[in-house]
Amino acid sequence: MPKLPSVNPFSPTFGATPPLLAGRDRILDRFCEALDTGPTHPDYTLLLVGDGGTGKTALLNVLEEQAADRGWAVITASASAEPVAKRITGEALRHLDQADACHAERTSDTEDLASSESCSPCSLLTVLGELGAVMADSGKGLLVTVDELHAVDRDDVRNIEAAIQIITRRRQMPVAFVAAALPVVEDTHLDDSHATFLERCSRFRLGPLDPDETRRALREPIIKCGSAIDDDALDAAADVTRGHPYMVQLVGFHSWQMREDPGTPISVTHASAGALEAEAAMVDQIARPIWKRLSPMDRRFLVAMLPGNPDSSLADVATRLGRSVQYARVYRRRLVAAGAISPSENGGVRFLHHAVRVRAEAAQRQQ
Ligand SMILES: Nc1ncnc2c1ncn2[C@@H]1O[C@H](COP(=O)(O)OP(=O)(O)OP(=O)(O)O)[C@@H](O)[C@H]1O
Ligand SMILES: [Mg+2]
CATH class of the missing domain: 1.10.10.10 (Winged helix-like DNA-binding domain superfamily/Winged helix DNA-binding domain)
Known part of the structure; x- marks a missing residue:
């Protein structure tokens, strides 16, 4: 007898990779093409801009996986109390240590840095340059990602921009860069007359998913889990999400949960009850914090x-x-x-x- 589907496939959690990353094929294809082409590709340095819950972090995770699958080193950072440039420097040193353990001799420059805990733009430039060279020698590359860029301190952003600008653009080393930010970044870091690097990154705006992609994002995970959803239920569920990725996960999750028997297909009744639950969650988790x-x-x-x-x-x-x-x-x-x-x-x-x-x-x- 086939096993009954019981595990809910949806992921209504911020930062969680969804069961199906819908509507992002074009960005994914272009980014993969960039990784395989090299620093001359315009999408080698990317900025993802979108409102809360549009899937910036989820997409960053998938882009990081693409680089890791190619054997690249990946350094991920996000706005936090610690300067992002310092975190990237520390991570790069860790990668260099690992590479050292395999073979190459470390230059005296980066050995000094490892012991000094420094995070000046110069040290970031030095370690990224060295790690970039190590990766290039093995025919691979390095991907640096920064999430929540809008919340990173301006001087910190300038340090990172300056280093990537020199390493990737000027020296053409295989160090790709992707940042994600809320649209407010366009009036802050992108408006900085002292640094034009970000402005010149390829920019992708993450908006709502179109109706076909929304239906796919709901239907495919359900089918993959061995369950089903009625056509009218799928239309109703997709409609209520308005293509908002977080809402897609909420509606999918709650519609799935509404059934007593996970072996029966999701009906309009389940989808409507799920939609109500999802809307209440959106008010609690999205609208209330904004309103406050x-x-x-x-x-x-x-x-x-x-x-x-x-x-x-x-x-x-x-x-x-x-x-x-x-x-x-x-x-x-x-x-x-x-x-x-x-x-x-x-x-x-x-x-x-x-x-x-x-x-x-x-x-x-x-x-
Ligand atoms: N392309 C997609 N298709 C389906 N679901 C998605 C997609 N992208 C993201 N999601 C889901 O949407 C939710 C929000 O995604 P994520 O946390 O990446 O948004 P975000 O833009 O980073 O939000 P914030 O600005 O608040 O950090 C998660 O539950 C995630 O699984
Ligand atoms: Mg996020």
């Missing part, structure tokens, strides 16, 4: 956006608030940076997550 950080005026702005569906013009919002368009523009900028809204075409605004709209509706009812 907003000022009273930010919140009034969001409530004034409610009549527009999906878009509101800035002029309409300003009128509802009884303020000038110029005044509304300041709040639009603040709310975009807070991850609550996104600018729509023709200068309007729309809710970035349906869950934030739901939270604003709740606030309106309480008024």
Whole structure:
């Protein structure tokens, strides 16, 4: 008798690699092509930009796997209390130690660094240069990834940019670089007149998955686990996610859990109950933290956006608030940076997550 499917395949956890990485084939193909071509390929240095939950970390993980599968050294770093340049230097030294243990003699430069714990741009440049050379000798390369780049200190970012710029661009060494950041990075690190490296990286925007990819992301993991989902249930589940990758995992997960018997296909009833559960989780995990950080005026702005569906013009919002368009523009900028809204075409605004709209509706009812 075939085994009944029992393990839920979905991964509604930030940073978790999904059971199926949908809609990212083009980026993956281009990155693999870049690894195989070398530093002259425009996608050898990449910047992934997307709102929370669009799958930046998940994609970084998969890109790292691609490099590791080719025998490359991989150094991963993320914004934290410790300077990122220092972490990369430390990791590179560790890789050099391993390489030493195999054969090559370490130069006196990097031996000094190993004992000094230094993290100056010069030391980062030295160790990356040396590790790049070791990897190049063996026909491989080094991939450096930095997650949450928007939260990395400006001087720290400049140090990293300067080192990669020299190693990869100027010296053409096989050291590839991928960073991921929230869109706010475009007004901060990308706007830094002292450093143009990031601006010149290939930039990929991670947006919502299209409807076909959304259905695939839901259906394939279910089928792979030996279970099934009815066609109308799949359409309903895909619709409610609006293509948001985190929501795809939530809806998939909860629809799966709604069945008493995992041997029966997921029906519309299961999908609808799963969607409700998923929407509640989105409000808790995405909308509530955003809402908590907003000022009273930010919140009034969001409530004034409610009549527009999906878009509101800035002029309409300003009128509802009884303020000038110029005044509304300041709040639009603040709310975009807070991850609550996104600018729509023709200068309007729309809710970035349906869950934030739901939270604003709740606030309106309480008024
Ligand atoms: N392409 C995809 N297809 C299906 N699910 C995905 C995809 N990308 C990410 N996910 C899922 O979406 C969720 C969010 O992904 P991830 O943590 O990578 O987002 P993020 O952009 O890094 O968010 P944050 O900005 O908050 O760090 C995870 O549960 C992940 O498994
Ligand atoms: Mg992330």
